[in-house]
Each structure stands twice: as structure tokens, then as C-alpha cells.
Amino acid sequence: MRELAHFPIRYRLVPTNTSDRPVRVRFAPSPTGDLHVGNIRTALFDWAYARHTGGQFIFRIEDTDRERVTDEYIKAAQDTLKWLGLNWDEGPEVGGPYGPYLQSERLDIYAEWSAKFLAQGDAYHCYCSSEELEARREAQKAANVAPGYDGKCRTISSDDLAKYKSEGRLPVLRMRMSDGSTTFTDSIRGDVTFDHNFVPDFVLVRGDGSPLYTLAVAVDDILMKVTHVLRGEDLLSSTPRQIRVYQAMGVSESDYPTFAHLPFVMGQDNAKLSKRNGEVSIAWYRERGFLPEAICNYLALLGWSPGDDRENVTMKELTELFTVERVHSSPARFDMKKLEAINGDKIRELTLDELLKRTTPFLIKDGVITGTPEELDVVKSALPIIQERIATLAKVSQMLKFLFVSKFEVDAEELPKIKDEQAQAVLKKSNDVLQKLENWDHESIHMALKSALIEGLGLKPRVAFGAVRIAVTGSHISPPLFESMELLGRSRSLERIAGSIS
RNA sequence: GGCCCCGUCGUCUAGUGGCCUAGGACUCUGGCUUCUCAAGCCAGCUACGCGGGUUCGAAUCCCGUCGGGGCUACCA
Known part of the structure; x- marks a missing residue:
């Protein structure tokens, strides 16, 4: 050797x-x-x-x-x-x-190369057992010297060799490090040097022969x-x-x-992001309605920036602008809020057809629709009014559910809000004017309700329309009210309003 | 412990000696937008870890220090 x-x-x-x-x-x-x-x-x-x-x-x-x-x-x-x-x-x-x-x-391939390294004397068989190595490592730590393989098997007597073999010990293949040091130029960090005193002989091949x-x-x-x-x-x-x-x-x-x-x-806890600290798998984000382009855009901004103030970057722009020189050397914290903001921006950039294509699987998965062409038509006509109010695709279900439920019910926690005297008056009045409404479009509905409730009953818009909103959509958070009622249609809208009157 | 890497608003970042009384974005706070929630617009809060040096001048260069992280496996 x-x-x-x-x-x-x-x-x-x-x-x-x-x-x-x-x-x-x-x-x-x-x-x-x-x-x-x-x-x-x-x-x-x-x-x-x-x-x-x-x-x-x-x-x-x-x-x-x-x-x-x-x-x-x-x-x-x-x-x-x-x-x-x-x-x-x-x-x-x-x-x-x-x-x-x-x-x-x-x-x-690995077997071939490892055999070559052994033959060249670059690598050698090591018969030290895990227990022996562990014990020596402990001793090194106790003695306050750099832990690592001590090179014991670099030279091995034929007596010892025979002994190990008779014990049935399987050797690992270790690479022999020279004295000196290695310096290489990292494109992000510059020159980095490691003294070989701290780079012990390392294992290339396990005892079972696997690399x-x-x-x-x-x-x-x-x-x-x-x-x-x-x-x-x-x-x-x-x-x-x-x-x-x-x-x-x-x-x-x-x-x-x-x-x-x-x-x-x-992660938020300032430790390297790993499976331990929460929502790190990409599958998790996919299921929650994050767009791949949003994830890529956000991740690109973690440790890299285009150099100007732009934050919305397409994949194409990324390939044009990306250079290793502009990659940071310091770690970055993952921020879900910012990912959501970018995701919302990307959703707003989608064409109607694209948005429909992407949201449909979520609506089906959530049981809101089954995917019939009729249902998709409704979804398509509703998407424009919710496109700017969702941050993730998964949110479409709760936004549009009211259009598809067969058995409508007002959310339990919202119910008290439409049971008081004032709300009931609003609903009765609304029912009266809407029954007589000729054209069932959002503009007409708006005008009719405004005239009846705001001017007629002298109520604040948010109070008056709030009650109608809950009665019709089931929640105080919903897409714009009048458009929602137009989409829902006259009969179902009136049915829900009437149903809310005690 | 040893070796290595890193250190600008709460977070992501711009910044490579004078353009910086430090810019943008997200978050947060307040306001506007007389249908909610959003979106949009306006305003506000808040940062060069600390200490020395070099220089006419430092966030930017040097040294030290403190702090954070990684590695230290017959894991990758």
C-alpha cells in the first residue's frame, strides 16, 4: 500500500x-x-x-x-x-x-470504483466494529480532541487480519485522507478551507458491500x-x-x-426546516390550493432576488434572471403569510378558464359539485366575483357552497343575527319588494333593496344588507350580495329569505 | 467541545465607501373605498447585533466580540 x-x-x-x-x-x-x-x-x-x-x-x-x-x-x-x-x-x-x-x-459501477480505490491504496479495509468506534469517539470527546476515525486500520498486521476474519467481521471500505487541507471556491461563499485534521477517513462502502x-x-x-x-x-x-x-x-x-x-x-422556530416542524411537504401546499407558480415564485425569493424591486416573477423571468451570484449566503425564514399573498396575486392573474380548470378539482373533492357541465357553467359565472377574494384555491368551496347545497341552512352561529326584530323587519320587507321585482338581475335587486331598506326603513346599508346576506348565503362573509342573488336565482333566493322569517 | 457557515425593519430583501435623515414587499396598526369579506389606494410603526479600527466619509473594508445555524454516522 x-x-x-x-x-x-x-x-x-x-x-x-x-x-x-x-x-x-x-x-x-x-x-x-x-x-x-x-x-x-x-x-x-x-x-x-x-x-x-x-x-x-x-x-x-x-x-x-x-x-x-x-x-x-x-x-x-x-x-x-x-x-x-x-x-x-x-x-x-x-x-x-x-x-x-x-x-x-x-x-x-460503485463496486468497480471502490475496488479500484482499494487496489490503488486510496482506500483500505477497516474492521473496527461500531461498538469499538463508538467507544473511541467517546474517548476523543472526553479528551477534547476532534472526534473521527483514528486511522487504526490504515495498517493492520496479518495476525489481526486473520483474527478479524475468523471472527467473521465484515470490513467497511474507508477512504484514506492525506495530511494537509482542501480549499475550494464556493460560488456563493468564496474560498472555503478544511484542514484534513478535521476530515477523518470516511466510509465509502458498508460492511454488506453497499455504497x-x-x-x-x-x-x-x-x-x-x-x-x-x-x-x-x-x-x-x-x-x-x-x-x-x-x-x-x-x-x-x-x-x-x-x-x-x-x-x-x-422554519418559524429558527431551526432548519424539516419534517418535524409542520407544514413543509409540498403535497400539503398542493392540497390546500397553492399554485405551483406561486410556490416557485415565493421560494425563488428565499435566498435570491432579481436585484430590483420586483417580487412577482414568472417562471420564464426566473430562468432569464437567475444567477448564482445573486444568491444569498445567509439563511431565510419561511413565511406562510407572504406565500399566501403571492398565491393570491397569482390567482388574480389567472384567466377565467384557467381558474375554472384549477378550482374544479377542489369543488369536487369538497363535495360541492359533482362536475356536471351545468354545475361548471354556474361555477364559471360565479368565479369572477370571488377571484379577487380568495388567497388559495381551496377557499372556493366555502365561497360557492351556497349556490349548490340541496338543503340550505344558515350557519348556526349566524342564526341569532337574523332573529332579532330589526333583522326580521328587513327580511319581511325584502321579501315583499323582491316578490314584485320584474327583472332578476343584480342591478335591479340592488336598486329594489336599497330603496326599500335604506331609504324605506332608514337603515345603514351594512345592517340591512347584512341580514339579507346571512339569509341568502348562510354567512356574513360571502361574495357580493346582489350578484350572489342573481346567480342563485329568484326562486331559491326568495325561498331562503322567506324561510328565515319566523 | 472541535471544525465550518452566517448576521440590514417582526419576516423576505435592495444596498459592493459618498445617491442612505437606509428603498421595496409581506405582516401589523390607522384611514379611504357608504353591501360583508377581499381587492385597491393612502398613511404609520419598525432595521444596518455589539465594540474597536481604516478613511475626509462605512450598512458597505479590517480586527475582535456576541449571537444563530450546520457538520462531527456503516444518513444524506
Whole structure:
């Protein structure tokens, strides 16, 4: 076994794509659950960068830990990306020249490289058991030295080897780190240096022969000719290990990818956003009626800005404007209120047909309609009056429910408001004038009620119309009253008003 | 503990030595809009973590400090 030369490793990277290699960016999640806000922010930046540069966007599944990654989650990840419009050029389903794109299907490749590393002396077998390692780590902590593998099995006597083998111990494959340090240029953070004293020999292959992330990620990025690695900040300190694998692979420095570590998206509790702290899965937002373009727009503004005051950015504009240089190095807090505001803006930008298409599934799911053409006609005529008052698509159901219920009932907590003397007078008067109304359109209804209630009874509009609103829609919050009554129709409107009179 | 990253309104951000008595957006508060809720419009509150230095001049550069976060696995 050859000892590695003891010299500091100098590794310089150009901060932006000045290389003439075509840009290839990958998004490589390890789907151990539904993709969450942080994952998607990374995917979005990866995608935007690829599109901005006219490069390729590669989607790779890191499923080397088959105990935590399930097929279900892999499928869900693909669905989420597609729903968001982050289409990939290479990856699952579409294939590509450097596939397969599931690491679990590339095991022979990793086996080949790990055998090579072993033969070259870059890596070595380590027979230390988990218990032994744990004990030594504890001792290191107690002695206040940097914890990490101590290199015990770098050299191993034949006696010990025979002993371990007779005990049936299965070795892991460890990468040998040299002395010195690794410096690389992160496009977002600048030069970052790690002293190898704090980068212990790391495991490439488990005792059972399966590869670890540390091996697979580096091998794949090289083999798939990835030029830019934009990923979460949590992986920053694992970069020297990736670079060590590149060296062992014999890759020349000019072919190393450029790294850019994106800042975290944090939860309200100021901790890294994770499954623990609440509503982080993209599926959760989808179910609540958030638009994919709104999610992308909002997420793009977390850690990046176009540079001017604009906040409403389309996907197209994002691809035009996105550069790594404008990505922040500091973490951002996720703010649901702002997402809702942007979602509302995006809803208001939708055409009527588009809005109808998007809201229909929610109305059906909530049992408001079954989806007949007649129902959709009604929905379509009602959408213009609620488009500016909903922040999420899921809100349409409660707004339009009153138009479809077969057995109408006033909300229990609203009922007392129309039972007092004044309200009853309003309803009786309304019933009288509306019975005689010739044209049942919102303008006529408005005029009739205004004249009867405001001028006739001398009431404040909000008081008078409020009672009618509750009687007709069942709630004090509703779309505009007169339009609602026009949509509801004469008979049902009058029926409800009459039904509210005691 | 060690290593690494980070630090402008409550939140997201603009800002790369003078354009900053720090701009925008979201939130919040008040008002307008005589049908609610929204939307829209107007106004207001509120920030350069702290301490030194460099400079004629610092949010911007340097040092220190404090604070937050990540990593420290046969997870990724």
C-alpha cells in the first residue's frame, strides 16, 4: 500500500461558468419522505440555473440508503417536480446518456470504483466494529480532541487480519485522507478551507458491500459530467470528501464541478426546516390550493432576488434572471403569510378558464359539485366575483357552497343575527319588494333593496344588507350580495329569505 | 467541545465607501373605498447585533466580540 504524499491540496474553482463545458446541473434528493420546501428551493435553483445557461437539468435519485428511501417517495418526488413545472432533461422516466439515474441501479459501477480505490491504496479495509468506534469517539470527546476515525486500520498486521476474519467481521471500505487541507471556491461563499485534521477517513462502502452517499455522489457527478453542484448548506462540510474521491478517480481539477452551497430555509422556530416542524411537504401546499407558480415564485425569493424591486416573477423571468451570484449566503425564514399573498396575486392573474380548470378539482373533492357541465357553467359565472377574494384555491368551496347545497341552512352561529326584530323587519320587507321585482338581475335587486331598506326603513346599508346576506348565503362573509342573488336565482333566493322569517 | 457557515425593519430583501435623515414587499396598526369579506389606494410603526479600527466619509473594508445555524454516522 502506497502512502499518500503529504502535501496540501490546492483546489481552485472558477466561481461562475467560465468553462466552455456545457452546463450540467443536477438535483439529487434522497427521498426519505415527501419533498419539502427546502428540497424544492434547491431543485428550483438547480433548474433555473440550468435553464438560464441553456444547460441540462439532471434529476438523480440518491437511494443508497434503501432502508429509508421508498419507491413511494421516489414516485412522489417525480410527481412533485412535474407539478411544479421543473422538467428534467435526464433522469427517471426520460432516461439519458449517463443513466441509470437511480443510484440503486448503479451498484456495479460503485463496486468497480471502490475496488479500484482499494487496489490503488486510496482506500483500505477497516474492521473496527461500531461498538469499538463508538467507544473511541467517546474517548476523543472526553479528551477534547476532534472526534473521527483514528486511522487504526490504515495498517493492520496479518495476525489481526486473520483474527478479524475468523471472527467473521465484515470490513467497511474507508477512504484514506492525506495530511494537509482542501480549499475550494464556493460560488456563493468564496474560498472555503478544511484542514484534513478535521476530515477523518470516511466510509465509502458498508460492511454488506453497499455504497454510501460519499462514494455514490462523487462518482455519479463525475460520470454524469456534472459541472455545477448547487445544493444545501448542510453538505458544505462534506465537500472535501467528494473532492478526495475525484482525486482517487484520477479526474483532473478542470473537470471538477463548481460548488455552490445554498443557505437554509428555516422554519418559524429558527431551526432548519424539516419534517418535524409542520407544514413543509409540498403535497400539503398542493392540497390546500397553492399554485405551483406561486410556490416557485415565493421560494425563488428565499435566498435570491432579481436585484430590483420586483417580487412577482414568472417562471420564464426566473430562468432569464437567475444567477448564482445573486444568491444569498445567509439563511431565510419561511413565511406562510407572504406565500399566501403571492398565491393570491397569482390567482388574480389567472384567466377565467384557467381558474375554472384549477378550482374544479377542489369543488369536487369538497363535495360541492359533482362536475356536471351545468354545475361548471354556474361555477364559471360565479368565479369572477370571488377571484379577487380568495388567497388559495381551496377557499372556493366555502365561497360557492351556497349556490349548490340541496338543503340550505344558515350557519348556526349566524342564526341569532337574523332573529332579532330589526333583522326580521328587513327580511319581511325584502321579501315583499323582491316578490314584485320584474327583472332578476343584480342591478335591479340592488336598486329594489336599497330603496326599500335604506331609504324605506332608514337603515345603514351594512345592517340591512347584512341580514339579507346571512339569509341568502348562510354567512356574513360571502361574495357580493346582489350578484350572489342573481346567480342563485329568484326562486331559491326568495325561498331562503322567506324561510328565515319566523 | 472541535471544525465550518452566517448576521440590514417582526419576516423576505435592495444596498459592493459618498445617491442612505437606509428603498421595496409581506405582516401589523390607522384611514379611504357608504353591501360583508377581499381587492385597491393612502398613511404609520419598525432595521444596518455589539465594540474597536481604516478613511475626509462605512450598512458597505479590517480586527475582535456576541449571537444563530450546520457538520462531527456503516444518513444524506
